[in-house]
Amino acid sequence: MASANDNLLTLIADAMPDLSKSEKKVASAILADPEAATRSSIAVLASLAQVSEPTVNRFCKKFNATGFPDFKLNLAHCLASGIRYVSQNVEARDSVETSTSKIFNSTISTLSLVRDKLPPDLIVRVVDQLIQARRIHFFGLGASSSVAKDAEHKFFRFNLPVSFHEDVLMQRMLAASAAAGDVFFIISYTGRTMELVEIAELAQANGATVIALTAPGSPLATASNLLIAVAVPEDTDEYMPMTSRIVHLVVLDALATGVTLRRGPEFQSHLKKIKDSLRATRFPSDEA
């Protein structure tokens, strides 16, 4: 998934030392204002960099583009995939309209970042574990407890033996009586909550599988058998984990869907049954 043109800008910045004199000029002209570069013609950019047009063209070809327009396209692509959500942080003087749009934008850009960074086979491996599990426990505390709760609700529909706990004592007791075949799915934004780390270690010591949905490099990540690492650069100082929670939920959606797909079509009818059971509690919808 993460193809070569992953981040053209860093690619250019990294290549700087190896470039010739006028190529450096082109590079810095682009890096100075990449946004503008995507809008300029080759002539404008050339004069901006104080070089000739073919130099710019040759520069583009060096970076895996077929020509200048193609290069601009790649550049636009990499800019849009939101490497620079820097400006998206909510500030105290923002209007509510602005902050709302910033929140949406940063959530979107984080999701697309994670989508590109997530190892494609990781979800598959986790799905394998979940399907085989004798029992699955979803644990989370604080903001992550509602994520864990949501996971339970989702996986319950799949007729998997799931449970959810936000009570540390319950979590600890379950971890203490864990055995091979049990899966402990532990969700934490920071991965630094001591209780959860201890519980993970305890469960693992008893032969259970610990799957962690948390920050890479955190104690919890270390204490897990299988890690879904989500690194969300968040301004947690003033506000709270918001985006990370969303990402966690979407990852769980992906896992749940993966499980359904693996179960095959005969399983679809089971889901239909659950849906139908809810019908009686609802007002009829317009189309039905």
Added chain:
Amino acid sequence: MASANDNLLTLIADAMPDLSKSEKKVASAILADPEAATRSSIAVLASLAQVSEPTVNRFCKKFNATGFPDFKLNLAHCLASGIRYVSQNVEARDSVETSTSKIFNSTISTLSLVRDKLPPDLIVRVVDQLIQARRIHFFGLGASSSVAKDAEHKFFRFNLPVSFHEDVLMQRMLAASAAAGDVFFIISYTGRTMELVEIAELAQANGATVIALTAPGSPLATASNLLIAVAVPEDTDEYMPMTSRIVHLVVLDALATGVTLRRGPEFQSHLKKIKDSLRATRFPSDEA
């Protein structure tokens, strides 16, 4: 904030009925393969759409572009941010890798759709209600109960008088004893759950304010004083409300942030205190 080039593809799709015959041809050629359109020259696209080149050019100008190249850039921008108008529905024969990426993409595109469709002042109006409230109850059932729980958790940090209930009897009792100044924030994907609609009506009859985060045109929407309408085209037949839940959470993030901003800077210190109170339960982070 929702600037013109925000979501070009849906813009085109929406404008379809108003377009002339050959403009429709151009539109469908672009929508059929937007990725390709960004790479083609105007000549290629024109022959693909079976129209003349100036027709394509005029088409571009209709969509707030200065010309064809500018249009391509906008298109690329909107593609890169993962904004696909097409329903990226998961299909039974998809691999887990494919379904995962589809789930991310459809979540992203739904978020950007809602961002553009949400009336800018609506969040402001809801924030006003929340700040003034004597008491705020977050209600949700099923999948929405974890959303409501999350809302409680978030707003609790703001020192607002919040509560969360997923028990229908509790909800009904609270609605029955409601009074002016109480806010009932009811979350439901379908807006057709009878219990919740009755509870909304009951609360409103007692003079409380009912804020609904639900589907437009639903019974619950009708029974509310203030409606945050989220229309998510979802393939609920086979899978469950997933995207809608995410959208609901992001909307609540926006509301929570709106409340903080309104409270002003002296309130920030209160949040800091809560954050600090959690420190003791955590492993120290690397940088701290």
Added chain:
DNA sequence: AAGATTTTGTAATAAATTTACATGGCTGGG
């Protein structure tokens, strides 16, 4: 059904990009 208006296409023009080639500066061997 004739005139007016809008839509679409043709052809000419202008712009932008690429290629081919020439020049200048640098490097290394004599």
Added chain:
DNA sequence: CCCAGCCATGTAAATTTATTACAAAATCTT
């Protein structure tokens, strides 16, 4: 130290691409 050869860069021409001006066709109005 100088000259041959090579690489980097620029110039100018060719080509591709986009835009404009205008005419023809289609549609709508009266």
